Amino acid sequence: MAKIVAIHGIGQQFKGEATIHREWWPALVDGLNRVKAELDGPEDLDCAFYGNLFRKPGTLAFTGSYTAQDVGPEEAELLDKLWAAAAKAEPQAVPSPASYGGSLARTPALVQRALSAISNSSFWADISQSLLIGNLKQVVLYMNDPDIRARVQMAVSSRITDDTRVVIGHSLGSVVVYESLCNNPRNVVGFVTIGSPLGIQNIIFQKLRPSPSALGVGQWPGVKHWTNIADKGDIVALEKKLAPWFGTGVKDVLVNNGADAHHGERYLTSVEAGEAISASL
Numbered sequence: 001m002a003k004i005v006a007i008h009g010i011g012q013q014f015k016g017e018a019t020i021h022r023e024w025w026p027a028l029v030d031g032l033n034r035v036k037a038e039l040d041g042p043e044d045l046d047c048a049f050y051g052n053l054f055r056k057p058g059t060l061a062f063t064g065s066y067t068a069q070d071v072g073p074e075e076a077e078l079l080d081k082l083w084a085a086a087a088k089a090e091p092q093a094v095p096s097p098a099s100y101g102g103s104l105a106r107t108p109a110l111v112q113r114a115l116s117a118i119s120n121s122s123f124w125a126d127i128s129q130s131l132l133i134g135n136l137k138q139v140v141l142y143m144n145d146p147d148i149r150a151r152v153q154m155a156v157s158s159r160i161t162d163d164t165r166v167v168i169g170h171s172l173g174s175v176v177v178y179e180s181l182c183n184n185p186r187n188v189v190g191f192v193t194i195g196s197p198l199g200i201q202n203i204i205f206q207k208l209r210p211s212p213s214a215l216g217v218g219q220w221p222g223v224k225h226w227t228n229i230a231d232k233g234d235i236v237a238l239e240k241k242l243a244p245w246f247g248t249g250v251k252d253v254l255v256n257n258g259a260d261a262h263h264g265e266r267y268l269t270s271v272e273a274g275e276a277i278s279a280s281l
Contacts, residue, residue, distance in 0.1 A: 009171020
């Protein structure tokens, strides 16, 4: 069985286990090569997949694309947080929410302002507004729909076995696997989160299962090592440091992924990822 299990993030519904493995395996090898570590072969990596649960069924009816009118209250709140982060990261390109003289009022017109402003960010340069809204919906749906959450958890938990030594969670996948490890601990030694939104308040952190303690600290996922890797330009990793939210056992590390700050493969090719993964093998 695989020593490493990796879990993808949002927006992967048109891929599958084999596709992601083909993309992530060479990046994983490159990261380990940076620290002179190696695996036996591709069978040492297993990629859990849940994106199909967000893929819409085919239909002959015209459904169109998502627009500002399709953005719900929690999606608008998440959009507002991402907008503020994008404006902070690129103040010359992205106008800040404050420049509009008020908060995002959850109306289609103001949501459209946020979408238009955030589209100026290099982070979202290749993502259409419809796709961005769809990605927001995946996050909110997972956090709020018990059926989707249970089905996603099943897809991921079934791939983590007693032979698994390291689990890697990218983006929303880090939330999924965090909950999986908390609720069903195995012999996993290392947990590596890359581009993680686990620290996003209200939308994610307070809705984790198991819930954070009364003191506002997230439960420990039962591993020996937890390394959280974030790029300072990665807007999805809104809280770059997870130790304040999950305890000092989390080792927070910053990397530079270049223009594509949230890209999973760029995280995996880093020295920092190689060190975190090899330390638990």
